[in-house]
Amino acid sequence: MALWGGLEHAATAAQLLGADVGGLICVIIQAAAKARQNKKECAYLARRVFMIAELLPHLQDPEVMRRPEIRRPLAGLDDTFREAHELVMSCQEKGAVQRLVMAGRQAEKFRQVQSRIDSYLLVFPFISHMDITRRLDRIYRVLLLDDASPSSDSRIHELDHAEEIAQEVVLHVNxxxxxxxxxxxxxxxxxxxxxxxxxxxxxxxxxxxxxxxxxxxxxxxxxxxxxxxxxxxxxxxxxxxxxxxxxxxxxxxxxxxxxxxxxxxxxxxxxxxxxxxxxxMKNSSLDQHLHGSLSSSSPVTTSWSMRMEIPLGVSRAIEHLHNHAERPVIHRDIKLSNVLLDAAWVPRLSDFGCSVIWDERKCSHLPIVGTTGYLDPEYYATNTAKPGIDVYSFGVVMLEVLTGRKPIFVD
CATH class of the missing domain: 3.30.200.20 (Phosphorylase Kinase; domain 1)
Incomplete structure (x- = not known):
């Protein structure tokens, strides 16, 4: 599934290049898997092609791809992939005589195509550097003060935006x-x-x-x-x-x-x-607002609208972890005290100390972690972590928010 998800992103980025790169990547990998001769060379070529597929999503920003200094080094990528496809297709089953005649010619073609693909792989770090430079340039323009500066409220908004861009650059560089x-x-x-x-x-x-x-x-x-x-x-x-x-x-x-x-x-x-x-997070945890010292005067306990908006935000965070990460992430400890609220009462899922990147084989027979009352019974019985255990825990959170009662209580 990760392969096809990567190819979908590659196809999106390829549209910006004006090429059917996504489709070519797909057929090259399929053809390499069916090669009857030069299997090692075909497999190597398919791996290099897939490396480019994984890097292409970084080019999805139209503003990046409009820059000629970025588009120019990638010119001809589709032609190289078409040649690679023809090459791996020629390695399908053929007669013994034809294989003998073509052997030397194919070896030279493999060297040429692999060399061109490797040259494209070298381009991506430079494109990444250009993108960082572009972000820094945006910060500089925002911070430039002149006599025609906008109103103070607008300036504050721009500075906040500049801080967000700066943080993205720090994360990118490190x-x-x-x-x-x-x-x-x-x-x-x-x-x-x-x-x-x-x-x-x-x-x-x-x-x-x-x-x-x-x-x-x-x-x-x-x-x-x-x-x-x-x-x-x-x-x-x-x-x-x-x-x-x-x-x-x-x-x-x-x-x-x-x-x-x-x-x-x-x-x-x-x-x-x-x-x-x-x-x-200025407004502490959801647990404090429902069961703790903040419950008596909290808008969480008095506003049904807020009670629904907070779980909705948490559900979006879980959905992002499970479906939009490169590989699904299982939180393993969804509960009220791990839902924090910022100054605008926006919920943030926190505490990823028990989290794992989902791998069906590696997530079997894991030690049980989590909090009593929120644990999925199937997880407890099988020691197998799946994304569904977060959904179960979130269901408990929903009941707790709606009823105001803890998962384990005594009447």
Whole structure:
């Protein structure tokens, strides 16, 4: 399924190139699988073609493809793919004499086509660099102040937009991992992780409210390094949220991380700091508004409209994880306390420490994680994680929001 999803995106991007590249990729891969001779060369060629298929979605932005310096290096891609298709088709079953006559000629053609395809693969990093430059240029234009500057409200909106673009550039440059923070920066932001800054406590982590040097309010999630499980959850959350395709309006936003490693000896290293830095959610968690200290005066408890909008946002986040990520992501711990609300009461799904990228083979016989009352009984019985376990947990969340009762209660 991932293959065909990638080809669909490739076809979309190919339309911008004015070529039937998506269709050609598809038939090349199919023909290579049926090759009767030169199987190794055909398989290698198909792999290189598919690598281009995976890179083409990065060209879906029409603004990128309108630039001649980006279109020009990709000229002739469709012709190269047509030649590649003819080549793998010629490797279907033929007579022994014809195979002997064609062998030398085909070997040379394989070298030529592979060389041209490799030259296209080299182009993509440069296109990515051009795109980053374009984003930075947009920030520069927004920040240029002159005598004909717009109204203050419009300027504030543009600056907010510039900040969003800047964050995209940081994530792009760092491979999706975001900003690298130092221990000193985070200690300063939290007043040395003072107890009065503590805003949340999990099984293996503590969350502090902090203010960075640039004025941003952030939530700083500290994982004590003494526990193996805390390192495991840090790695899982950092890995999942660093994936560029995970970003969504209803998923918590990762700004960056801090991983300090201390060298114990020449061959032993030890982590001494594991911290993730998130956007700060001003209105706490949904759990606090339904069952906690905020319930008596919360608009969540008084407005049915808001009660419906919040689960709707969570459902969109889950749907994005399951259907729009490159590979489905299973959250494994959907519950009220993991639904956070920003200053505008927009819900954000958080806490990806138990999350896994779905692989049918690897997700069998996993250790059971999650919260009692929200766990799918089938998951509990089989130790097999599937995307459906998140749907079950979300159903429990829906009932909890509608009835105001916890999953486990006593009358």
């Amino acid at each position: 491979g999706g991992e975001g900003q690298k923070f130092t221990v000193v920066e985070l200690e300063t932001a939290t007043n040395n992780f003072a107890s009065e800054r503590l805003i949340g406590r999990g099984g293996v982590s503590n969350v502090y409210m902090g203010r960075l040097a640039d004025g941003r309010e952030v939530a700083i999630k500290h994982f004590p390094q003494a526990y193996y499980r805390s390192i495991e959850e840090f790695d899982a959350e950092h890995t999942i949220l660093s994936l560029s395709h995970i970003r969504h309006d209803h998923i918590i936003r990762l700004f960056g991380c801090c991983m300090e490693i201390e060298k114990i000896s020449w061959f032993v290293k030890k982590r001494v700091m594991n911290v993730l830095v998130f956007e700060y």
